[in-house]
Each structure stands twice: as C-alpha cells, then as structure tokens.
Amino acid sequence: MTDKVFEGIKIVEFAWVAVGPQTSKYLADHGATVVRVESHTHFDLFRGTSPFPQNKPGIDRSMFYGKYNADKYHATLNLNHPTGRDIALRFIQWADILTESFRPGTMNRWQLDYATVSKIKPKLIYFSTSMQGQTGPSKNYAGVGSLIAALSGFGEISGWPDRMPSPPYGAYSDYFCQRFAATMLIAALERRRRTGKGMWIEQSQLETSVYFNAPLVMDYAANGRVATRNGNRLPNAAPHGVYPCAGDDRWVAIAVLSEEQWTAFCGVTGMNAYQVEFKTLSDRKQNEDKLDELVCRWTAGRDAFEIERLMQTAGVPCNAVEKNADLLEDEQLKQRNFYVRLNHPQIGEAAFQQQADFILSKTPREVSRPSPCMGEHNEYVYKELLGMTDDELAECIASGCITTELPPAARFSANL
C-alpha cells in the first residue's frame, strides 16, 4: 500500500471563496493535512451561497462551500483579536504552506505578510492570490471571478455577433487560476526540498487569465485585430455548432473537423457530401448559415443522446449538451468516481466533487471526508497539531480569540 502523494504536507489556509480553497484541495484530496482557519466574525462568502438543503441557509449548510472544502480540517480563529496573531504564528510554525486571499494589505496589517513571517520561518511557502495583485494602481480592486473574466476579455468573445455579450456563467476565472496555483505549490515544494528555501507565490488572477486568451492578445499587439463573439463557430470547421433536439431545451454539439468526418457525418444524416455548396471546407464556410439550417432540420425531433451515439459510431465528434441532472448520472463520471457521495452532518447526503481532473494510476485522488463545519476540529487542531494544553485552549475560547458562535449583534445572511 503506497502512502498518499502529499501525506505529511501541512497547509494552513487563510484563503477563502474559490481559487485558494480549490488550490489546496488538490493536495488535500491527495493526502495533505489542510486546516481551514476562519472566524465567526469573518467567514467565507461561500457559506452564504446556495445551494442549502431544503433551501434553508445556515452557516454550515452551503454545499457550494462544501464543494471546495471536503477533506480539510477546520479551526476557528479571530485574527483581529489581540492574541490572534500569536496563534496564527503557531500555525505558521506548524505549516509547510500558507494560503491567503485577503484584500492586498490585510496580512500586512496583521504583520503576517510574507516579508515578516519569512524572517520567522524562512522555509515557509506562502501563496497569495488576489484579483489584480498586491501592487500597482488597481491593487485595491474589489471583485469576484465573474468580474475578472469580463475584464480579461472572456465576456466580449462569448455569445452572438448580433447581440450583447453573453459571458460564461458564474465566476469563470476561478476555474483555471487554481490549476496554475496548485502547480506552483508543488513546484515550490520541489524547490524547497532541494534548496531549503521558502517562497512567496503571488497571483494576480487578472494576469493568470491572460494565459487563456494569449493568442488573441498577441493578435491585437501584432495585427491590431480585436477578437469578438461568433456564436459557436470555429474558423476551420463546418458544420461546427450546437443544434436543437427533441425534448425540453435539449441540444447536441457537433464538430466536423476533417473531410473524413464530413463524409461520415453525411453518412449519418443522409446529406449529400458532394453537393456543390458543401463539397469543400471553404464551400461549407461560405454557405455555413444554410448548412446549419439543414443540420438543425435533421437534429430537431431526434433525441440528443441518440444523435451522440450515431455520430460517435460513425467517428464524428459529437456530444449531447448535458444538463446538470445528466452530469450527476453520467456513466463516464461515475466510473471515474468524479462525484463521491458522503454524509455531511448539516447538509445530509451530497455529491462531493473531486478537485483533480486527473487520475494518477498508482496514487489516485480520493475524497474521503465531507467539508468541515465551523470549528469542527478545534480540539484536534489546537491540541494535537499545535500542541495546546486544555487550559490554553479554554482560555482562547473564553477570550473570544477562538470563536464558537456569531457575535451577539450579528446575523447570518445569504448572498446568493
């Protein structure tokens, strides 16, 4: 039996919402010990984000929070409390990696910034992620992933040319920034193993975003072209689109990428591959509106999954557009154990998603514990991991440094 890949790696997580927690979850799902640190005075935005079971909000009831925090431990700590910093430093002494995603300058205010803590612990790997970076005129920009996705150009290029932009749903940039960040954490571990040196990894989510449309930015810089939206089309393929099927809001995506696939596509649909308007790719591009109309006529009234089966059998790239209900039942995802059903004390049984979208053949990803409730592991974390005595722990709780409930005047609010 092989140990898990990151067995023994310790992460203290001050980061919240999406990018930071996803980044550390790659390591948590592969065996690292990750402790999320939050307080009842300042807790994760996603604790107020739907879905909640029976649609009833509660601080430990958000499955969106659950999605990015399974396999982690949880301890409460109020960093604004006079002794909060001392406890934070004990976490830092314990940890290999620290993650944070506060507004730039916040960690400095607590004297927990990299320059300060690296003097205390030079080997620490310190990951800061923010909207636009820790420096520069826009460092105080307040935002979420949907805004960074818009700013970095993904909205402008999404949707129909005759309509306003239709940006990707949700917080798109939150779903690639974490991939770069997790790679960096492991790279930093590798360097530290060789050199003994810690590292400050500083991510501006705006900067990372430009990697996902770099050729478009270079196209503007070199050629002055400003890319814009064009439905579901691709310059060197036709047909290439999303077509209506039988049923309620059912669609199928088809991409014919070669002449061979065009012939196969025509074999399935009964279209004439050699008719003069569609014979070559450039014919099909010239008459793409008409071609799409004919494809729609063929797909409409047919079942999306049946079309997928027919096209795949013929060797044409094609998939039904899966609804959320389909994802949870998708045989492929099931066999790869992508969703793991676990029982959460407040949420009940729910499907927890793997963080890694890869499987290592000898040391596979594994989601084994549901997301933690606020302070669920205070005893374990403070006594077993940080070595506090019973008295110390009791004192911290009595003083309010380790929080156990919402402040008297506060009210739990849902934001989404």
Place this chain on the structure above:
Amino acid sequence: MYRNTNSPIISPYRILDLTEGGCMIGGRILADLGADVIKIEPPAGSLSRIAPFYHDKPDPEKSLYWFAYNLNKRGITLDISRNEGREIFKKLASTADVVIESFEHGVMQQYGLGYEDLVKTQPDIILTSIAFFGQSGPKAKFKGSDLTTWASGGFLFICGEPDRAPTWIGFPQASLHAGSEAATGTMTALWHRLNTGEGQQVGVSMQECVVACTFNTPEMWDLNRVEFKRFSQGMNIGTGGVRTTHVYQCKDGYVLMVMQGGVEPFVSSLRALITWMAEDGMAEDWLKEMDWAADYDASKLTQEKVDRVEAAVARFLLTRTKQDLYDNGALKRRILLAPMGTAKDLCENEQLKARDFWMQVEHPELGDTLQYPGSFVKVDGKGMTTGYRAPLLGEHNAEIYREIGLSADGLDSLKQSGVV
C-alpha cells in the same frame, strides 16, 4: 544545449511534449518553471501552427497560437507513426522524466509507446495522457473536440441566451483547461516519484476539466432538484429563486456589474453605487433608503425588487463610459463592476503595465520583438521567466539527436527517409 530561464523554480526535468492545440499550454507552464521541455512534432509540422498569424501571413513559422503555447520549449521533428521513429522516441524516453501526450485514446499503445512499453526503457517514467474523457470508462474512446467536450462537461448548457442555442467561449478553452491541469497532474506525479522513486500514468479528463467550471449548478440539482435555465447575462440567486442581471450597456460599450446583498463586499458596493447615483440626482428616495444588508439578503429578494433596482442602475450606467465606470466606480469607490474588456483593453491596461506584466520576446527570423503575457504568478515579488521564442520546425534536431548518440550521418539518413 538546454537553455534555462533566469531563475528556474524546478529541476530541469526532461519532458517530451507530444501534445497539440490548447493542451500545449501544459508544457509551456512547466517550461516556464524551468523544465527542459522538448516539443515533438511530425516532420510535416504540427497541426497547431494555426491562426492568428503574425502580420496575418498564413505561414507555419508565423503562428501566434504556436508562439504563445510553446515559449521556452525546444523543438524537434519525429514521425512516431513509423517504426524507426518509435525506436528513436524510446531512446529519447530513456533520457526523460515525463512524456505528455494528447493523442486520441489508445494511439500511444497502438504505436507501441503506451505506459507498459515506456517503463521498459525508463522504469520511473511519468506518462501524462490528456484525453477528452480520460483513460478509462465507457466514453474513453469517444471522438471529441473543444466544443463537444464543452457540451459533455455541462458548462455549455448554462451559458448563452435563453431563446437560442447555448454558446461557448469564442476562443476554444477546453483543451487549455486540460493542458494546464496536465501540468498540475505531472507535478503531483513528480512529487510522488521524488519521495518513492515510483513513476506512473496521469490520466487527465477534459470532460472533468469542463465540469469543474460549472459554478454551483450541479449542486443545485443534486441537493434541491433545481435544473438551471440559462439566461445569458446574469446570476441565479438560488436562495431567493430570483435572477439578477450582470451585463449592462453603458455609454460606449458594456459593463459587468455584480449586485448581491446581505454581506460584504456586496453591501458596501451597493451603498457606494447608490451614493454615486444620488450625486448625479439619479437615485430616488426609496433607493437611498434600501438596507442592502437586510432587505437585499438573498432569502429576502423578490424578482420585483431586483428588477426595480436594476432598472434604476441601468439608467445611470447609460450615462457613463467604460473607463469612467472603471476608474471612478470600480477603483475609486470599490463598486463591484468591470468593463467588458477586449484584447485592446488588456494591452492598454494600466495595472498590467505597472506590474511589468508584459514580456518582450525577440523573434530574429521576423526581425521583430513580440509582446507576450509574462509570468503567470510572481515569485518573491518578481516575474519568474524570461521568454525564449517557440521552436522553429526541427530547430533543435541536431543538438538533441546528438545528445542521444545519433551521428550526423545517421540524422541525415533519417531526414532522407522522412522520419525526422
């Protein structure tokens, strides 16, 4: 010789990169970190030397797409579909730490270059395979493309206009997700190998990469059996069962605006926005009196309330330009908004300039220096890479084949037979 970046982060692991399309970004990331990444393409040239082209001249040596995702790699040509090519590939693999590939499922095995074959030449090799549906499961052999994978991963369904087909992002993204995920998987496997000496196969599923983008919508179904209906420019407030609008027209374009309530940073943002509107005489009393923490809590929202607020905000936004809203709204007042940026806006962005983000890379063959996105993170306050332009076709054949003991004559004869 292998050229290292200024301050390499990781050891110069030798990585053989057989990927195409967006998947090439994985090798690019690892090359930026300091790995010795060798891009291998067929003798006729990679199919990923595609548009956009430098000065719009369709020439495989002027592909900006190729440039962007192969920076800092070396490049050789090799036809691994032929026996001689495979033997040479095995020799190369015996000097390598990692092979990354994005062929259709099963192609590497067909070539006799599957994991079981490669371990015979290099016992601790890591083989990172990117496929539309990963290496196992009933759909593993499916044909795919960026668009069809976008569909199978569920993200397509939730994006676009309600009265038309769902729409993707106009620049193919799925393979970029999978490529960058492959870098994470490769590093994970390398860490394991460092600790145990054991190599393995890493199977990346592009479908799963797409599912990861779906925000909270699969969980909405799983927990409460609420199926998402796309509605283009907004956000579904699940708790209140209402929909908010995100995209607004302003004086000279579009702006994305997040208006939620209940907690920070949303409450402050709405307060600042209404104060600003009031300064222009564009906020009526009911709007000024709204308690954004209590009345705009997600569970207290009604569609009527949201529509009324948004209509007032929409009128205000029409009076201002993108730049004004960004400078005076987002940056000065910390209102949660962003102009709908374009490639041009990004190139002119003051913050990116101030942080010295852009990187100038020399292209002697073009007699020009091109602007690239710089380091994707900063390390100890600095960008971590300088850029060495992507390899020309077969540029490093001589030096790399020499390294594995091929004579100049041997290389010539391989060239003549078209293997290299």
